[in-house]
Amino acid sequence: AQTVTQSQPEMSVQEAETVTLSCTYDTSESDYYLFWYKQPPSRQMILVIRQEAYKQQNATENRFSVNFQKAAKSFSLKISDSQLGDAAMYFCAYQAYNNNDMRFGAGTRLTVKP
């Protein structure tokens, strides 16, 4: 069974600094998708970034980028120039190709200090 592990329950970063959130996953599939979702205090789940496993290039969305290491089954999220609005729970998620049973990690709570 596919599992997603986020080993950092909490992280903090100074405003304008850079922080990296870790995620590892376990799968025997070769084709899959990985996601980072953000859940602010409003509890809304907001898509941050998506990575297709067949793509070697790391996905980037403005200040958010990933470091996807397929062989190591690692998918970390880097947030640059952190802003107060980035404070939230961040969930890493895995979805196998042709299977919509999305698996989520336990989440990392990110605090941004002014």
Next chain:
Amino acid sequence: DSGVTQTPKHLITATGQRVTLRCSPRSGDLSVYWYQQSLDQGLQFLIQYYNGEERAKGNILERFSAQQFPDLHSELNLSSLELGDSALYFCASSVEAYEETQYFGPGTRLLVL
């Protein structure tokens, strides 16, 4: 705003009761997913419907059921409620059945007393 709507936002009920949660997907999306987020179990996939048909099933209890109607809105029915069913229930939608990014609604917070 993802475009996915869920009603009600909050629901308080008693053990043994039955409730219905409603979800309207984004315009044009054919696929609807239901998730449960609880403190002890985290975020869990419950069930997926695509264009009215059940497509995938996750950790959904027998006391729970769902359906998707011709207008593509979906309802999640929870019966014989227990204290442990208290959770945030999310609906998500996507255009197609597979390989699609899922966009989440704001959730329905259920409290069973």
